[in-house]
Amino acid sequence: xxxxxxxxxxxxxxHPENTLSAFQAALENGADAIELDVHLTNDGxxxxxxxxxxxxxxxxxxxxxxxxxxxxQSLKIGDAEKIPTLxxxxxxxxxxxxxEIELKGFTEIFLVKVIALVKKYNLxxxxxxxxxxxxNLTRIKAFEPSFKTGTFVAALPGWMDKQLGQALAINxxxxxxxxxxxxxxxxxxxxxxxxxxxKGLLVHAADCDNDEDLRAAFIMNVDQLSTxxxxxxxxxxxxxx
Numbered sequence: 224x225x226x227x228x229x230x231x232x233x234x235x236x237x238h239p240e241n242t243l244s245a246f247q248a249a250l251e252n253g254a255d256a257i258e259l260d261v262h263l264t265n266d267g268x269x270x271x272x273x274x275x276x277x278x279x280x281x282x283x284x285x286x287x288x289x290x291x292x293x294x295x296q297s298l299k300i301g302d303a304e305k306i307p308t309l310x311x312x313x314x315x316x317x318x319x320x321x322x323e324i325e326l327k328g329f330t331e332i333f334l335v336k337v338i339a340l341v342k343k344y345n346l347x348x349x350x351x352x353x354x355x356x357x358x359n360l361t362r363i364k365a366f367e368p369s370f371k372t373g374t375f376v377a378a379l380p381g382w383m384d385k386q387l388g389q390a391l392a393i394n395x396x397x398x399x400x401x402x403x404x405x406x407x408x409x410x411x412x413x414x415x416x417x418x419x420x421x422k423g424l425l426v427h428a429a430d431c432d433n434d435e436d437l438r439a440a441f442i443m444n445v446d447q448l449s450t451x452x453x454x455x456x457x458x459x460x461x462x463x464x
Contacts, residue, residue, distance in 0.1 A: 226440065226460065227447035229323050230254040231430075232273060234453040239280045241271050242304045243315055253457035256321035256351075258449055261309050263333040268292040269309040269340060275327065281306055288328070309337070313344045322346070323373070323449070326354040326363070334363050351403055364400055373403030373427060376410060389415045396424055403447070405429050408436055413443060431456070 233245025234252050241259055249257050260273045265288060277283030277290070283298040283306075295306050309324075316322075326337065341347050353373045354360055360372045374396055379388045392404050393415075404419060405427040416426050425446040431437045432451045437459050440448045450456045 224444065224446070226445055227255045227321070228253070228453065228456050228460065229256040229258050229321075229427075229447055229449045230453045231258045231449045231451050233257055233259070235451055236454065239300045239304050241273055241307075242300060243307050243311060244304060246312060246316055246320075249453055250316060250320055252453050254320065254453050256323055256349075256447075257316070258323040258325065259309075259312065260325045260327050261337065262287040263328040263330065263336065264292045264295060265289055266291045266293075267332070267336065269328075269333075269336055270295055271307050271309055271312055309340060313340065313346065317344070318346060318349055321349040321351075323351050323353060326352055326356070326359040329356060329359070331362065334359065334366065338363070338366055353403075353405065357399065360401065361399060371402045372400070373405050373425075374399060374401045375429075376404055376406045378407045379410065385410065385412075389418065393419055393422055393424060397422060403427050405449075408439060411440075411443060411445060416443060416445065434459070 230249035232240035233242065234248035235245055238245035238248050246257050259271050261269055262272055264270055272287060275286055277285055277287060281298040281300045298306060341350060347370060351371045351373050352360065352363055363370055364372060376392045388410055392406065396404055403425045406429060408428050408431065411426060411428055419426050428440040428445045428448040431440050431448045437456050441460060
């Protein structure tokens with residue numbers, strides 16, 4: 224099986240993160256999916272931006288959830304970009320790529336709006352939802368049991384050995400009805416992938432941003448990986464690295 228390449232915040236080599244141009248570049252440069260972050264504005268609109276605070280990479284200030292869409296879309300990113308809405312991303316990309324949507328909102332109405340927009344564009348089958356807030360994942364699965372979800376597995380603390388870390392990752396995912404394990408590459412090996420697959424789970428190698436890490440992920444045949452180096456990743460995969 225070919226490892227799925229996920230462009231982290233789009234293809235950001237020549238484009239600002241989480242922008243329409245970055246997502247279009249990811250499509251053109253051979254990514255299979257794009258990762259993006261979604262927030263809810265004060266007036267109930269879904270926008271794509273990594274941080275909870277404005278100011279990077281845009282010229283705004285303040286918290287996104289305290290701002291109306293009109294203010295957010297008045298901001299500039301570089302000379303020509305703006306903060307896109309989730310709907311604008313769906314309109315541009317449609318089902319030409321898959322999505323990893325990181326849920327940064329933190330209310331039920333936020334989740335309801337995300338679900339409604341996904342259904343409007345009939346994209347549920349090509350989306351994986353992740354979140355720094357595990358309750359977003361449990362609640363969205365309660366609303367839509369068929370949705371795919373992924374959980375972030377932290378790097379091992381110094382007192383924990385790899386075997387225990389792997390066992391916790393797999394079984395915590397099963398308890399949470401999670402589909403994908405997003406792991407640091409240091410946690411991943413062949414036995415872990417086999418054990419995860421035996422439980423119906425997928426393994427995602429996070430932050431594969433250099434030649435060494437990308438080659439290691441491909442050799443282990445992880446199910447998917449995220450990268451900030453889309454062109455390098457697609458080149459190595461094509462070479463059978």
